[in-house]
Ligand SMILES: *[C@@H]1O[C@H](CO)[C@@H](O)[C@H](O)[C@H]1NC(C)=O
Ligand SMILES: *[C@@H]1O[C@H](CO)[C@@H](O)[C@H](O)[C@H]1NC(C)=O
């Protein structure tokens with residue numbers, strides 16, 4: 296009901312009653328309160344100027360509507376509204392003398408409290424017209440609300456801890472009249488139905504704009520953090536591309552064991568280049584429309600990027616494992632195990648990732664969930680991504696440690712034995728010493744030749760382990776957020792309070808999210824792999840070989856020309 300028409304009819308109505316009341320002599324205008332609407336607040340004799348209380352009650356019926364719709368959602372507002380309205384329409388009778396009846400009007404404070412506590416919920420529900428005019432004159436006494444010392448202050452019936460919104464009480468199908476920033480309107484929401492664009496990201500007809508994670512961390516953190524990790528990945532992609540091309544083009548690099556590095560570089564390049572998909576516009580990759588997060592069905596870009604990421608992650612890990620096995624075979628067993636097994640290596644190290652990628656695509660499981668790239672959805676991420684990765688990385692890690700132990704032991708033994716042979720130059724030691732010395736020489740040489748590969752394997756392993764452990768421990772937190780209605784509602788209550796900013800509310804959901812610093816660290820570390828490859832294998836000899844290669848090309852080009860001239864002659 297419109298307040299204006301409500302007030303005018305009420306005024307007219309009171310006017311007629313008052314005229315009658317004044318005509319009855321000896322009537323003080325005070326009576327016991329016999330109504331029901333204000334029974335919780337009015338426990339005094341009320342000044343009605345002879346008016347029928349039932350008539351006044353009828354005019355107050357919108358208070359009942361208010362209590363019915365918002366009583367549980369915003370008890371403080373409703374309580375304040377009752378306190379204001381009841382004291383305004385039912386002035387309190389004070390002492391009376393023969394000539395005068397003392398009347399206590401309601402308090403201006405109560406009215407201001409309504410404005411203060413109800414503005415938010417009235418805005419959200421589109422009922423701003425209900426905000427009372429605190430300067431209005433009571434038609435009964437022809438007086439306005441009074442200042443604190445001289446007014447009838449009705450005590451609150453709700454406690455302080457009930458303050459604020461209680462969204463759990465909002466009935467299903469309720470649609471907010473207005474979606475306060477940063478929320479946006481749910482295009483499918485209709486009053487009275489539970490239709491929604493996205494049940495996970497929309498409530499009460501309003502939605503979190505995609506990507507929703509931006510709202511869960513302090514303002515701007517995700518945007519800037521992931522921009523930084525994207526830059527790192529970009530640099531990595533370029534750097535690994537340089538190594539990849541070098542190993543492709545330069546002579547003598549397409550043979551064992553350099554071929555291992557070539558394949559590893561290709562995997563790392565693919566892994567880093569996924570950043571090209573999100574350059575300039577991360578939303579293009581992460582979202583489908585304004586609200587829905589991207590998945591392979593609604594965003595082909597996300598599908599392609601996710602597929603490449605799944606494939607290249609597993610391929611990187613597999614080629615890293617191949618590198619580690621090769622180092623082990625060469626150092627410990629002095630064997631070029633893989634030299635003639637590249638067909639199998641290729642089939643296995645590219646085939647297995649392709650199989651998992653195909654499985655993820657077949658299950659329609661490629662999605663944007665959090666961080667900054669599309670990957671396997673949380674439902675499948677362990678089966679299709681993290682468990683296979685662990686199955687490769689854990690044995691590889693152990694083997695690598697074993698290799699290092701072996702190197703350390705041989706190195707130490709040799710130094711101990713050379714000391715021993717200096718003190719006792721007994722003959723029986725000689726042959727064993729020779730054997731040990733040969734072993735030592737081989738190991739030292741192996742380390743000298745392969746320290747780059749050893750180092751790269753270590754770096755890649757540590758990176759992948761960190762990333763793996765991070766996801767393994769943190770991903771579940773995120774999936775509990777979507778099902779935890781209570782936390783989401785508490786967070787929304789916080790966000791819908793106009794006194795709060797986004798940063799004031801992040802603490803509500805922080806338990807359900809990976810720590811921001813850790814997330815950025817994990818993303819940065821995996822982003823750095825290509826750069827490590829470049830720093831470790833971008834040795835001076837490569838640049839010299841490039842130099843020679845370019846020189847060769849030019850010389851050959853000239854010779855070809857000479858050749859033509861020669862034949863032309
Ligand atoms: C509001 O309605 C509830 C029941 O829905 C009732 O218990 C409560 O007393 C009402 N509040 C007032 C102030 O009338
Ligand atoms: C409510 O309070 C705001 C300031 O807090 C004021 O601007 C506005 O005029 C008030 N509304 C009424 C109806 O008094």
Ligand SMILES: *[C@@H]1O[C@H](CO)[C@@H](O)[C@H](O)[C@H]1NC(C)=O
Nearest residue numbers: 336337338339448449450451
């Ligand atoms: C209202 O509360 C004040 C204290 O907050 C108390 O002193 C007063 O007696 C209460 N009045 C009524 C009518 O309950």
Ligand SMILES: *[C@@H]1O[C@H](CO)[C@@H](O)[C@H](O)[C@H]1NC(C)=O
Nearest residue numbers: 421468469470472486487488
């Ligand atoms: C929404 O629907 C309810 C009944 O389902 C109705 O009482 C209410 O007035 C409607 N609100 C709007 C804004 O249409």
Ligand SMILES: *[C@@H]1O[C@H](CO)[C@@H](O)[C@H](O)[C@H]1NC(C)=O
Nearest residue numbers: 467494498777778779780781
């Ligand atoms: C959370 O709320 C949605 C409706 O908003 C409901 O369908 C779902 O069952 C609730 N989940 C839990 C765990 O209460």
Ligand SMILES: *[C@@H]1O[C@H](CO)[C@@H](O)[C@H](O)[C@H]1NC(C)=O
Nearest residue numbers: 792794795796797798799800
């Ligand atoms: C919200 O956070 C700001 C600082 O970011 C602080 O100044 C303000 O007091 C907080 N507001 C509330 C209601 O906690």
